[in-house]
Every structure is written in structure tokens, then in C-alpha cells.
Amino acid sequence: MAQKPYIVVLGNEKGGTGKSTVSMHVIVSLLRMGFPVGSIDVDARQGTLSRYIENRKTTSDEMEKPLPLSTHIPLLMSNKSLKEDAVKEDQQNLEDAITQLASNRFIVIDTPGSDSPLSRAAHSIADTLITPLNDSFIDLDMLVRLKSDTLDILRPSTYAEMVWEQKKRRAMRDQGSIEWYVLRNRLSSINARNKEQMEDVIQALAKRIGFHYIPGFGERVIFRELFLKGITVLDLEDCKIPITLSHVSAKQELRNLIQMIQLPEVERLAA
Ligand SMILES: Nc1ncnc2c1ncn2[C@@H]1O[C@H](COP(=O)(O)OP(=O)(O)O)[C@@H](O)[C@H]1O
Ligand SMILES: [Mg+2]
Structure with a gap:
């Protein structure tokens, strides 16, 4: 039997933390290593990843040498009125897409960036789950409730509990496990105190909740500019965009991410 695809899911219950941006960068990293990659946008109503990929096709069509592309499927949430039917339909649509x-x-x-049966189903089939987190306590609240004065951990949040539930679901279904990575995104070079406090809390949480911690990406204008062209920091040379120091750092951050999540068959990228 052919090998089953390895599934990487980008998730958290908050919008604007970089899920779609990081999805695209993981997709293109793998494509550029020569792997065939499929992609699914479970957030097809917002459709950021789907539009990102459409923009990439448009850019690619105008180029002499085309850009590597994933085979992409956008999935809409079921609109069946009975919850049970909706859950079944979502599950079926996801299974069909994977097939x-x-x-x-x-x-x-x-x-x-919100809880739904379709999003839960997607989490439950993850081999690797990556949760990007903006550099603020508002985002940290998505993982854990903290005591405001001492920053003591009070209890895991609903999202962390949801991930636990999906880990159990996965284990029961096929004895598989979900490797969970929390990635800090949009790190600012200012406000060092906030950064340190966040770091301490995340390190403590990593052990308690059971995820690996990845330092992640700095706040970089380039990430906001790439979307319209559908490109990533790995496509700049091909698109003849002059490389700046910030681009070099962004590429290094991406390389670190790919190395740290240790996907199967992924050789260490050339430094
Ligand atoms: N490291 C970063 N630096 C600057 N802007 C970023 C960074 N990561 C993401 N963004 C921007 O933040 C916004 C939200 O990102 P997006 O990937 O759409 O988040 P999500 O999918 O979690 O809603 C987008 O405008 C994106 O370009
Ligand atoms: Mg998104």
C-alpha cells in the first residue's frame, strides 16, 4: 500500500496570529525540497490560504519558470441544520479531501480562528499541529488562564483542552499521536520585558500542557507584502525581488521552524 501522507495542521482559536501565513510558508518549504504537497483550507469562508494560493498561480503564470504549487482543496463548513448531520458531513468532506x-x-x-466541528476534525487527524501565537498575553490566554498579578498558571484554556480531546480521539482511532508545537509569531524587538515574561510562562506551560516551544518569526513587513503576489520568503530570488537583511532573517526563522518540527524525510535544509 502507498504511504499515507503526513498531515501538518495549523491551528488555534484566535484569528490573525499567522496560521495562513505559516501554512503557506510550510507548504512552499516542502515543495522546494521536492515533495508533492496537498493543501486544505478548512477556513474557506475567510479563504486566506485559498486566495494566497490563487495569487501564487497568477504570479506563476506570468513567470518563465513556474513556481512550485500545492494541490489545493478549499472546504466549507456544513450548513446542515441538525448538528449531528453537520458533524457527519464535515467529517466526510474532510475524509474525501484527504483521499x-x-x-x-x-x-x-x-x-x-474559531472552534467548529470541521476544525476539530482537522485537528484530530494531525500528525503535527503548529499553533502560532502573537507576542501578547491576549494570545497566551488562548492556551491558558493566568493569574493577573503573579502570572501563575490557573488552568488550561478551552483550546488546550480541545487539543487534548483530539489527541485522545486520534489515539483511539489509530494509536497515532499528535506532536504539538507552539510558535511565537510577530516578535517585536522592543518591549523586552513583555517578551521575557511571555517566554517564562510559555516554557512553564510547554511542560505542563505538553507542547514543544518554537521561538518563531519576528514582526516583519515582508510577511504582509507577500500575500498579494502569493509568494513566500523562499520565492524572492525567483521573483527577482532584491533581498534585504530582514528577508535573510525571515528565511533563517523559517529554516529553524522546519528543522524544529522534524518532519519525516525532511533533510536538514542547507544552511
Ligand atoms: N511575522 C509577521 N510579521 C508581520 N506580519 C505578519 C507576520 N505573520 C503574519 N503577519 C500578518 O498578520 C496578518 C494575519 O496573518 P494570517 O496568517 O492571516 O493569520 P490567521 O490565519 O491566523 O488569521 C496578515 O496580515 C499577515 O500578513
Ligand atoms: Mg487564516
Whole structure:
């Protein structure tokens, strides 16, 4: 039997933390290593990843040498009125999408910034889950409730509990496990005190909640500029965009991410 694709899911229950941006960067990293990659946008109503990929096709069509592309499927949430029916339909649609993409080595799934049965189903089939977190206590609240004066950990949040539940679901279904990575995004070079406090809390949480911690990406204008062209920091040379110091740092941050999540068959990228 052919090997099953390895599934990477980007998720958290908050919008604007970089799920779609990081999805695209993971997809292109894997494509540029020569792997066939499938992608699914479970957040098709917002459709950021789907539009990102459409923009990439448009850019690629105008180029002499085309850009590597994933085989992409956007999925809409079921609109069946009975919850049970909706959950079943979501599950079926996701399974069908995975079957359609079965010839790929990797499938990257982008999820919405809110809880839904479809998003839960996507989490439950993850081999690797990446949760990007903006550099603020508002975002940290998505993982854990903190005591405001001492920053003591009070209890895991609903999202952390949801991930636990999906880990159990996964284990029961196929004895598989979900490797969970929390990635800090949009780190600012100012406000060092906030940064240190966040670091301490995340390190403590990593052990308690059971995720790996990745330092992640700095706040960089380039990430906001790439979307319209559908490109990533790995496509700049091909698109003849002059490379700045910030681009070099962004590429290094991406390389670190890919190395740290230790995907199967992924050789260490050339430094
Ligand atoms: N490291 C970064 N530096 C600057 N802007 C970023 C960074 N990561 C993401 N962004 C921007 O933040 C916004 C939200 O990112 P997006 O990937 O759409 O988040 P999500 O999918 O979690 O809602 C987008 O405008 C994106 O370009
Ligand atoms: Mg998104």
C-alpha cells in the first residue's frame, strides 16, 4: 500500500496570529525540497490560504519558470441544520479531501480562528499541529488562564483542552499521536520585558500542557507584502525581488521552524 501522507495542521482559536501565513510558508518549504504537497483550507469562508494560493498561480503564470504549487482543496463548513448531520458531513468532506490528496507526501491544513466541528476534525487527524501565537498575553490566554498579578498558571484554556480531546480521539482511532508545537509569531524587538515574561510562562506551560516551544518569526513587513503576489520568503530570488537583511532573517526563522518540527524525510535544509 502507498504511504499515507503526513498531515501538518495549523491551528488555534484566535484569528490573525499567522496560521495562513505559516501554512503557506510550510507548504512552499516542502515543495522546494521536492515533495508533492496537498493543501486544505478548512477556513474557506475567510479563504486566506485559498486566495494566497490563487495569487501564487497568477504570479506563476506570468513567470518563465513556474513556481512550485500545492494541490489545493478549499472546504466549507456544513450548513446542515441538525448538528449531528453537520458533524457527519464535515467529517466526510474532510475524509474525501484527504483521499483526493493521497498521492502527496505531505498535506498541510489551515484552520479557522474559531472552534467548529470541521476544525476539530482537522485537528484530530494531525500528525503535527503548529499553533502560532502573537507576542501578547491576549494570545497566551488562548492556551491558558493566568493569574493577573503573579502570572501563575490557573488552568488550561478551552483550546488546550480541545487539543487534548483530539489527541485522545486520534489515539483511539489509530494509536497515532499528535506532536504539538507552539510558535511565537510577530516578535517585536522592543518591549523586552513583555517578551521575557511571555517566554517564562510559555516554557512553564510547554511542560505542563505538553507542547514543544518554537521561538518563531519576528514582526516583519515582508510577511504582509507577500500575500498579494502569493509568494513566500523562499520565492524572492525567483521573483527577482532584491533581498534585504530582514528577508535573510525571515528565511533563517523559517529554516529553524522546519528543522524544529522534524518532519519525516525532511533533510536538514542547507544552511
Ligand atoms: N511575522 C509577521 N510579521 C508581520 N506580519 C505578519 C507576520 N505573520 C503574519 N503577519 C500578518 O498578520 C496578518 C494575519 O496573518 P494570517 O496568517 O492571516 O493569520 P490567521 O490565519 O491566523 O488569521 C496578515 O496580515 C499577515 O500578513
Ligand atoms: Mg487564516
